[in-house]
Amino acid sequence: MQEQASTRDPAVHELATGERLVRAILEHRAVEFVYEGYRRTVEPYLLGLHEAGEPLLLGYQTGGGSQSGDIPGWRAFITTGIGDVVVTDRSFAGPRSDFNPYGESMLEIFARA
Numbered sequence: 001m002q003e004q005a006s007t008r009d010p011a012v013h014e015l016a017t018g019e020r021l022v023r024a025i026l027e028h029r030a031v032e033f034v035y036e037g038y039r040r041t042v043e044p045y046l047l048g049l050h051e052a053g054e055p056l057l058l059g060y061q062t063g064g065g066s067q068s069g070d071i072p073g074w075r076a077f078i079t080t081g082i083g084d085v086v087v088t089d090r091s092f093a094g095p096r097s098d099f100n101p102y103g104e105s106m107l108e109i110f111a112r113a
Contacts, residue, residue: 043096060072
């Protein structure tokens, strides 16, 4: 799938998926993307390298679709499966009270809200 940049922020036009996610985490901005066939709206909180060797995004899904149907809720997304990323203008206040800032068995953390 071809990635799209936010039409509201031309500065993110040329950024790769990981760079867009890092920027969104640091700026506390929601993202929209396609994952496992569903368009999702997510507050990204942590991006890192999981102990299984895969890059992983931890986020709180606030909208869109999900195979489980349980929205809103915490999700882990393998970043190689994320496509069509848009960094939105919607901001979030910062970590939710139930956010685990240490991640799920991460070997390395690239960005954390």
